[in-house]
Amino acid sequence: MATRTISNAVLRSSSGSRPGSRSSSGSRSSLPPQAPTQSSPSSGTSTPPNPLQNIPIRFSSTNVPKINPETPQSLRKPVSDLFSLDSQVILVSGAARGVGLTQAAGLLQAGAKVHALDILPDPSLDPKSDFSIVKNTYPSSTLTYHRVDVRDQDRLNQIVSSIAEKEGRLDGLIAAAGIQREESALEYKKEDVDEMMEVNVTGVFMTAQAVAREMIKRKTKGSIVLIASMSGTVANRGLICPAYNASKAGVIQLARNLASEWGEHGIRVNTLSPGYIVTAMTAGLFEAVPERRKAWPDANMLRRLSYPEEYQGAAIFLLSDASSFMTGADLRIDGGHCAW
Template sequence: MSSTLRLVPRATSRELRSRSQVPFLTQASRTFSALPRLHTPGPPAPPDAKSAALYNGNTPSYFETTKRLPEFNLVDKVVLVSGAARGLGLVQAEALLEAGATVYALDRLETPSPDFSRIKKRAETELGTSLSYRRIDVRDVDQLNAIVTEIADKHGRMDGLIAAAGIQQETPALEYSAKDSDYMMSINVTGVFMTAQAVARQMVRFGDGGSVVLIASMSGTVANRGLICPAYNASKAAVIQLGRNLASEWGQYGIRVNTISPGYIVTAMVEALFEKFPERREEWPKQNMLGRLSRPEEYRGAAAFLISDASSFMTGSDLRIDGGHAAW
């Protein structure tokens, strides 16, 4: 097969190379570029794009780029990650740092996990960027807005958010109290909403658009067999629907809003749960098509993809990464 592919005539090869120097523009794209734009603001041009940026009516071409996947480049971008003192939020924050972003972790813990210091040092010494920590309870809306505004003022921009702050509680529906239900919703739904709102206000203020990612769950789509958490599942369903509605309202400002719905993730909290319910260690992997549970690191790529220009035409979508759990 490979020898057959190399038998392209040199004249044809030269012709293909000469054609590659001509900007790719079909009649369809000419027609599209003539249409009135729905909004003026939008994200800046992806690195090394030879033509106008996204949201200008022209699709930038990366053909023959000298860099590898430049649309994933987050250099000079400022991104906030809530719930990033540990776990999934911190892992995704590190992925954004590796892509070049300046990252601020927001969490209510007084002190982040030991891994935070390691990643912070790596950002400064190896990656040429920075990871900062701001302690905040997402239910404190006034302080939340003050912190987000302070960060935006410092950098003169606001480019992205991953809203990963959330809690879990396993209680049968017949025993759930109104107080516990309200507490769950105040963090998992209202807290996510207010964090997205605070960040979007800064994106609108600077007029450059941006990307907002809300962490939902496959539990927002299905009822988990053997895991009794009605309020949590309802809260994650609300996050998915919230994402769609924010996308519909904020698209006019060049702000994209998407959700990620992870499957079961092996974290320290889940390991502790397995100690209490050892049968789940055996049963949960059988409930998806890959026959195993996921690790926080398996969601790094999703974070970089959705925050970056690699997903520039994606909004109002839910990216479900559950090993096929909900596809049976």
């Protein structure tokens, strides 16, 4: 009981004081004002004051944050609209089938007019391609095919220039053309290494160059996405692809340098680095090397392989106003493979 009496006395003393008032010793108190303590009717004990009781409301209907008057008009729209590619003209290389075609389908859904570039004579006649299905699925959008080898710089420049001339604009590029080859470093032939680098690095470079040239000519602040790979960051355990991995590392570094040069024109350049993807090619690899069917999924944190459609949203993000301040970056989507 004595303890309770002393405690209550102290509480009564502190609750009765005011800020700046002098204590019994003559010193000025620096304690903030406290709300009176409340006694519990059932127990008679005192409860501490609510520390939030006297805090004023910071926001109301009259003082909510306003849009910064300096924010560009292109960003003053709903977040969902920032991801729109409505009426934009976008090129996709390597788009006859596979990941490139899946990317083209995603762009069509986002409202873009897509020009697909690839080496096949006519993808609609290729039994391995779903090009016709994609084209017929989005009849309100435009999907046009152009045959070109990305190693043929003159032809590439001609096609890109003609597209820009016809459309009157060129807003974006996904450079997805590439080849893969699994070969021991001790067995690689020079001509095979040269081919890998010509397609995966030089071809990507020349495609980006042709598109950027038209953007600069028309003063278009466009976006360029180069498809790299997580293999450009790490050496794949159990997958011997020294030339391929080196080529994808080159693409990542290429993007940084292009971004530094073309940023003054408002052109953004980024890379998208996928992890292992379920494709017809990987299915064939699993047939040849069955142990990879388990080893590859186990190598990442999600314990599964990815699907081509899982990269559509990332590409739309990189091409749209949603990523308007992003350039020179690598967006790696690998299920956590490289984070171990």
